[in-house]
Amino acid sequence: MTSGRVARDLTVSVVLLPLTLASVALAALPGSFTPGGTRRWGRGRSEESRARAQQAKDSAATAFYELDTAQRDLRITLETLSAAEESPESRRAAARFATLGEQVDRISHDYISTLDAHDLDAEQLDAGEANRAYRELSRVTDELVRARGDLTRFEQSLTPLVxxxxxxxxxxxxxxxxxxxxxxxxxxxxxxxxxxxxxxxxxxxxxxxxxxxxxxxxxxxxxxxxxxxxxxxxxxxxxxxxxxxxxxxxxxxxxxxDRRLTSLRTRAEAISHRAESVGPVLSELRRRFMANCWQDLQRVPEQAEEAVREAGEALAAARAERAAQRFDAATGQLSRAHELLGGADEAVSAAGDRLRRLTEIARDASGEVERARFAVRDAQRLAMRGRTVPDPRHAGPLDAAVARLERAVAELEEGGRNPDYWRFLTELEAVRESAASVVEAIRAGR
Structure with a gap:
């Protein structure tokens, strides 16, 4: 039998056998062939498996790139959230991202290890090895895709925070x-x-x-x-x-x-000039009235002089600060000078006012008495408005004010030729203040 006859007979046999058996038979023949007589059937299967594995490798690479890109984008998002606010939500998001990052790192390591384990360009790569590479690369691709999906869902959950x-x-x-x-x-x-x-x-x-x-x-x-x-x-x-x-x-x-410096300097000069008149005023008070009426004014000349001197020092300091353009310090010194001159002015004026008021009360005390009584009566009318019985909280102070007024008048009348006019004036002033306090309390209550 010729070799051509044998080949034809074997071809017919292969067609009639099942596919798996045909594959076994062809594989067992030492002279199996491919069309054209230059390629073996086994090498064809190896190339097909290699192509599938290469396709799986490309898919894995694409999935790995998409996962890496998603992770980098999400990291930027988390950095933005962390920069925008420090809140429990942002801290929980950072912790969740760290957990996902560990998962991504593990899968990425698995991907790289799988690539290193299979050299798809090797000449000796057989179909079995190519199929194993295909399966492992397909598996790691699925893991990469799932991880990408986890990152996507996590990113969507961050929408309100973002x-x-x-x-x-x-x-x-x-x-x-x-x-x-x-x-x-x-x-x-x-x-x-x-x-x-x-x-x-x-x-x-x-x-x-x-x-x-x-x-x-x-x-x-x-x-x-x-x-x-x-x-x-x-x-x-x-x-x-x-x-x-x-x-x-x-x-x-x-x-x-500059204006305040000029004004306060002028005021200091005026007060200093007025302080010179305090001495004669005190002499008049001593001559005409008992000691209780003027003792508290004894040191007014010295106090005024000291205040004017200190105010002058403050003004000099203010001018120096103004020249150095330290305006806050200059303003502070001016305020101090203003306060000192104000106290001196009040003290100097108090002596003259005391003499005037004592002279008036010595001439006729009825006016002061009537002012005090009017204040008490006005408070009493207000306390009784809309009432038949006064409120004890108001009646008590007003009754005490009336009694105090009567005692002051009696003491003045019993004082003889040199009564304590100053005590009389202060007592009447206290009566008016007490009545005013009751009026204020009534109005506040209403």
């Missing part, structure tokens, strides 16, 4: 811009003050103190956080606006300090 973070982020740029604009305006205001001849050193130091805050604003919310950045911008805005306003007022403040 929306809130975006709202806060949208506030950062306008807030920082406003702060920088305010700093520029403050700088220009300082320049304007300097052009008018004022150094404005204090304000310049305050403006320079905002330098670190400006650097932090330039570094951005990514480094310092969204909320802290917005708060920092607001602080810079307030301080810069205050500096600009004060710089704009510097010429006016300087002029105001």
């Amino acid at each position: 929306s809130r973070a975006q709202e806060q982020l949208a506030q950062v740029v306008p807030a920082v811009d406003r702060a920088k604009a305010a700093l520029l305006a403050a700088t220009e205001a300082l320049d304007g003050a300097r052009r008018s001849g004022l150094s404005a050193d204090e304000l310049a130091a305050r403006l320079a103190g905002l330098g670190p805050e400006l650097r932090a604003l330039n570094e951005g919310a990514g480094q310092h956080g969204v909320r802290p950045t917005i708060q920092r911008a607001e602080r810079v805005l307030r301080e810069a606006r205050a500096i600009a306003a004060e710089a704009a007022r510097l010429p006016e403040r300087a002029a105001e300090i």
